[in-house]
Amino acid sequence: MVSIIAMLLVVSSSSMVAAQKSMTQSARTQSAMFQAIYQGKIDAVQSVIDSGVDINMRYQVEGKRGGVTPLMMAVAYLSTPEMIQFLIDSGAEVDAHCDKQSTALIYCLGIGSKVFKTLLPVAPGSTRTDAELDRAKYEIVKVLLNNGADVNWARHESDHSDPANRMVRPRDRTDGTTPLAWYLRRGHTMGRRDWICTPEMVQLLIAHGAEVNVSTTDGETPLMFAVDQGPEMVQLLLDAGAKIEAEDRAGMTALSHAAWRENETSLGSAKLLLANGAEINHLSKAGYPLTLACTSGNTSMVELLMEHGADVNPSGGFTPLMGAARGSQVELIEWLLKEGADPNAVNRNGWTALMEAAELENTDGEIIAMLIEAGAKVNARCAEGKTALMCALMWAQPATIRQLLDLGADVRMKDEDGSTALMLAAEESSVEVVAMLVEAGAKVDATNAEGKSALMWAAKFARPAAVRLLLDQGADVRMKDKAGSTVLMIAAQGYSEESRVEVVAMLVEAGAKVNARGAEGKTALMCAAMESMPGVVRQLLDLGADAQLKDKAGKWAIDYARDNFALSGSPVLQQLKTVF
Template structure:
């Protein structure tokens, strides 16, 4: 006979198969309990299904499900097979707490006998007593109260939710909100529930019911709460009182009931300054308006007549006039003055006109207040949170609007971008609100507002383009490409600061350099446009090729900057970062300082022609087209003579010697015996820039990739 152990591997496989069967049966057990199939439950338990198995999402066990469905028989069966009566779901609810939902006293009694605490609660602070109240289970409420349930226990929730003022509600509040009149009556009359207990937001059952409940018997609930002296002046969301909430429900009976309460504050205002009467006027509730006015409501709480007039409600206007409401439809301008000078007149008009608020936004889509047209809806003046604003209007589902907001949100507080205030939606429109600027770059240049060039130095162009370059660079670092860089999308505020705007065509470039290259090409044309002070229309520059655009440059720095933008090489993403250190952005003083510092290199001072720096600078004789060709003949001869007298050598027509000359002049020009020289040439930074306008860019290109770039001004 063969040894019996040769079947061992097959026995292992059978064991594994048996385990899978048990796991499957455990999951089937949950389903069988949900279906209430007692025979199937028994069968699965007999086959070894895990009686305490729980599903993944909420952590429900078969026992939890049986309790929720009120199946006492299945609960008994599961407990006999070892179900844990204290097992908690993921939200912390035990079978005993869940038993409050169906309110079957037999279930509640069974779990108490298994050791449940009558006041045990889940993670949100719900007890079985609270669940019974929320579901109107009066018999369960009486049973639990007799067993020691705390009728005034407030829901203890998580610390995070407490910080948001969540939680704190009582069983009384739940019964009231759900419209369970009998349960509410039992809680108040038989159990001494506190009628004015407050949740963590300070709301009592009265205001919670009026603001939240959609129960048909809300009038009976409110009467019961008021009969037990609930505070009729409690506050809810937005500072609303029960009276305001009753008006909003358009329920005259509730309004009458509240007005009959002793100490009712009829003229209380919510957080936006509205009273119950104003709510009634806005809602065109004539009978409630009449009732409130007759009870002494103040008619000075805002422009009530103006609201009624705009609603074309003549009958309410008549009531208000009878009770001496003032007509404030054309308010005086008062002392309010606009911040913007360009848009001041229109802003004053908008400030005076009445418009319904859209969240924090006041806007009027009329041509008088229009700033510019767009492809989707236009840009209008507005007030956002009482600040003067430019408001871009989109369709609510606009992809461009999402692009705009995504970009703007990332640059709040960045001085190179328009400031994003916020957004509002109303009637299929999306309003993107941002800081108001005075001009576009196109308007500014067209209006001859450009500051004069100082001694030939174009500081305006340098400052404008430096701001634009920094803004676009930051945009690229955040993974966006602008895609619509043009003069009309570059704004200038009242302090003449440059602000990049209009991001509705922006895209995430996702590592593809083509979108960034498009921005760089547009910047190349913007450089020439700004340097030429708008003398060449931007559309003309866009229509011509890159080579022709670069050739139109008025100086070497501009030309080289444009060429670098048109041909950024492989390192596209760092192009703008590198170009922020380009000589175009150096002041003339910094250009002069850089030339002096390079000329102070020991290899230049000692004329060590085999050194790296002189090999680069003196690689060949400068072309005749260069301004520094035969440079010694272009220096003022009196100056040249003076400088030669201070040396034991003769200057040669090399770039290295020109830099040495500039360095030496800088060292001696403040000497007493050099006063005539200084008087003759004036400011040396201007003199050398004007005499040798292409020298700086030549030196920069020769040395920018070497250790000698340390002499160049630091990138901003």
């Protein structure tokens, strides 16, 4: 479709005259072919063919081969079956492909009536009704299939070196998608309001040998895409031998896909799949069908699955209660708890529903309160040793942190790396949260397995407000980690220089020794020179850093500055030379 769209911009009636002025004679002849197809004039196409134009030529877009043939062009415009048959009779290769992406058959199946009207508002026939356009597409597909089009030709990955491809389909990765899967997949991704897959088209493809169990490289089958189209489409595929328990790469079955959806057609599909024996407690990487329904908040789907015996407390995976917590589904959480859902059940990573709720950016306090009231352990640990409080630190609002603390969260617990909530907060949370944790009794100078304190983490990520607060609370500015690095050395290097100069000045003012050495004899000045920190180098020199000190390798700070491309030619290098 991308090449077709780009090509249409060139051959539209409004731009054709201007474009022809700069074309070579050959290009004008090619343009005449596509203009004739655009206008639906078979006699005009015959005249162009008689002039010697190759019926299988590839259209040129801005001097590049777009890969589009006259047959693909005719399909894109939903031309008449007579035009399609005429082109094939004239020698058009029915299975010619565009960069291994699409054949004429796949192009045709990829055009919906809404897409046709949106992209081609001036195209002949664009005033046709949706039903008329669907019928036209059906007739074209029938002609292509009757003339030997490969019904199981598989698409390849998009060419993302083409800017047009990146713009129109930046995430297209549909390797291995056959015409049947492509047709149903388009309906799945675009939604029923913009795309309607007809049973007649699916029957036509199956009648011509379309394989119903072939999967994409993501493992998705036509049946998985079909759940969005409703039970009639699902039944067609089941009757044709579609495997009901086939799994995609995430382990999801057709029922899993139906449970994740939030529409009535998928509900009908789920009923049919269950009636045909679909495993209701199948565990995928995304969880159980009931989990998926709870996450999306599809109450009708939840009721259906429960009626068919879905387990509210399945073991070893992402539970329905966790899904409802992740989806912030308050009513479903309340209902699941009444149905006996275990608030302390864990998944394979040891996460609980409370951790799922705490991690969200806009956590509903009612959910956390509800889970705790139902018996959720506020200080339970996951496999990595993290608690709900630690999980909340990256995204949650201060109100969530306050709520967890008020409900008994232990601020001094450590994860498997020895990190406390305060260390994590110093790295990524607001200063308000850091203050909250200190007020709740967090040890300011506690260290993790590497010997790093909260102050070191705040310095590493150049967070002036957090550094100031920790210093005011008595954090040890002269502490060294197990590698021998001081807080000042850690502050002098990092991912960016923004705010780092301010942090360095703050630490020195608080008593950090500017010429303190690490395990290898390095100083903060050497670290700054190594890490492309010219502003920090200047700041350290102004604060009394000794540029004549050598590390254990016998190197001065100026040696590291010379080795650093970012500092070559810098005034800082000149300043180091001067003081040296």
